[in-house]
Amino acid sequence: MTDSKFSDSARGPSDRRDDPGPFDIIGDVHGCATELEHLLGRLGYRVRWSGEPGAVHVDVTAPAGRRAIFVGDLVDRGPRSPDVLRVIMAMVAQGVAYAVPGNHDVKFVRWLEGKTVATTHGLDRTAAQFEGEPKAFRAEVRTFFNGLPFYLWLDGGRLAVAHAGIKSEMLGEATGDVRRFCLYGETSGETDKFGLPIRYHWAAEYRGKTSIVYGHTPVPDADWVNNTICVDTGCCFGGKLTALRWPEREIVSVAAEGVYTVPVRPFGHPPLRPGAVA
Template sequence: MYRDIPEFALVMIIGQDEISTKSFAKKYFKQEEMVNKEDLESKAEERLEARKLTVILLEDQKEQAYEIFIQLAKRHHCKPVAFILQTSPEEEEARRIEALTATLQKKGFKQIERVDCEQDDQHMTIRRVKLANNKREDHGPFDIIGDIHGCYKELYTLLEKLGYKVDEKAYKIEGMEPRKVVFAGDLVDRGPEIVKVLKLVMGMVKEGRAYCVLGNHDGKLQRKLKGSKVQVAHGLEKTMEELEKEPEAFRQEVKDFLETLVSHYVLDEGQLVVAHAGLKERLQGRESKTIRDLAMFGETTGRVDQFGLPVRLNWSENYEGDALVVYGHTPQRETKIIHNTINIDTGCVYGGKLTAFRYPERELVQVQAERTYYESARPF
């Protein structure tokens, strides 16, 4: 019997007595991972800040205690996991477990593992599952491509210029192994051939030749396809117009694909990070709704400029991380490396260029847009 937990998580082991709790913890976790509630303020904070799995041992507590642990997990952008130990088959014990489970669910625990110490514990294996953003073992080399926005011809030309051969019938690429392409998000909206871009990128990801992170326009399309109420504007109307000409099966395929996309990737032993709008060092390699939103939209001041667009904070000016962060989202005429970060959105859909950043070579390969497909609200 397997119980899967994330490689980075805050794990609570809840038992009625100290002996059973410690016995369970020692069987499945390392001593250095375990934190008693007395050390919560120091050791747990220290481990979570360092992105290390942290196990808290405690006997049944009041509801206020579980709130503390939920907030701790939120603060460090990790998943809270609870193991509830059942030490007897008595009916009263079963009712206690049910009540505790309901309390934890109400407090926000998404993963609750109930363990019968007399049966389950004898045949159980706890597996640590890598976070979806963890591709540290993939050393590349990589070709990272900025915001495409439906500019299929430019994408085709750029891939050929990089040395790949594009099979337009099968929607896949050939050659250049072991290089992989990493798409920095915003595949859709505004451009002339959105469906063809989707088919090519989806085919490349399926073949294992590419990774793709979620851009804000991709995220909006995902919500639309799920049935959420979104404003069909800022280029989404063009995407929906194209998708409505496709079979329902393809629209479902696009929806499923978008739901698999992560906020960012950590690659090459943590030396390279790709996120649509960039990501500060402390948030890299973690996952939460907050991180997902920051990676898609970037940080903003809450104000809008004279063009009616959000005023963004330039996070790269204060970046001090060891990882090179490659991102897009904010179009600019030319790329520039700032504090080990580089923005490769060069506004192809606005008549600029489509840019690829080659890693580890740190070389730029670009193609000029054939024309201006969409007028930018803000000059870039």
Template sequence: MRINTYIKDRGPFDIIGDIHGCYKELSILLKELGYHKKNGSYMHPKGRKLISLGDLNDRGPENLKTINLIINMVENNNALYVYGNHCNKFYRYLLGRKVQITHGLEGTVKEYNELTWEEKENFKNKYINFYEKQSHYWILDEGDLIVVHGGIKQSLVGRDDPRTHKFCLYGDITGRKDEEGHPIRRDWAKEYTGRAMIVYGHTPILKPIWINNTLDIDLGCVFGGKLGALCYPEKKIITVDSTRPEDEAQLIRMKSKYQELTKSN
């Protein structure tokens, strides 16, 4: 299904990184950003709109609750959403396709299987219908802002094809892995020269850092880092601390990635 990636919305926005089932931190961050809870959803009294950069589920403790909240906010015109690779994998699972239940998906599937048959059918239909109306990236504010999960090269902006779709979900992957088995990615942001601000997630980093008008806002909440949001157009960053146990190995990788980018920036 092809989606028009342009949305005639100029903001203001609050762009939030990977949530991964951290519903508690999401609720705290929304309150910090000034959103008010109403009828099980959140809205901003000044008309600001949340943008989720995907990966709502997997690894965290409240995956379905997080998904339901974002769906509710989008359907009530209080949020926008681009799907991430974890969202895509769960979508394929619900379609009945064969996927590996790893990398945190097992927790999401466990929550799903604890529902009654009727609840499972309702949730499955709701999620599939919602997902199929969304995009792998959105172009906003008359082309001045692009939001995406894994990143997007300048040459791919405006395109909707399998290569662009894969890049938006996974970043610029090389097909190789490091000694710990993690995918090795090219740093596309270093070569970006476009006028549009690109805000993305996917690769957890210790602190947000601007590179050529791009910003990675995934601060590794599910690994014990932070959940962060970029306020647009103000370019103000708001974070809340994770309540999750610290994953020492992941936090070391996040620090290393930050130091690498700081040196080269």
């Protein structure tokens, strides 16, 4: 039987329902390469570095049968965004990881392309870290991010991963509205008292059968809310880097090595949108 949203001959890049896993879904890394290596080690992955500055090579061996998934926001705020990208790009190239982009990643690509963007919210740090990087590596990074799907639909439709989340009716779709939701979640278009975009807690209203794993809004601990779970536990802010093992639903975390960026807004889920019923 053919799915109503995808034909067998023209499945979208987000559709990986034929991949049952198992997976290790890792929250917002934000340039925290040391913590990423520690977490991968705890999950059973082996990261090996070789080469010299300007010609660094990374090789990653995964536990038998497993694949990592990164929920985006790989860059900004942390101390080693280029090395984070080296590890994750190598993993995707070697077939041991998937990744979706976050809003910080998309903004970083615009900066790499020479477009006018404000170097705020940690982009200034990433830009400084890339000053000494070869042009070839910059080009590889652009190609990498530009080739990523904005969400992943996996395990027979039982699992979906998107940076800021996704709603049931969006699965199988590839519109501009879906892209915006995957990157930014549900927003009001206004800013709060901290000068940050106002977000709403879309997951509190979620009633879908597909489990949604996302990041974007740092929370103290990864907990399930209506068959959704946020795995951004604020590593760059001195929190933790967290992974969800699927289908085991086991949480694995490592503590941050330090506070790389002082958080402006307290950790926690955003409020419900006006008029919403949880």
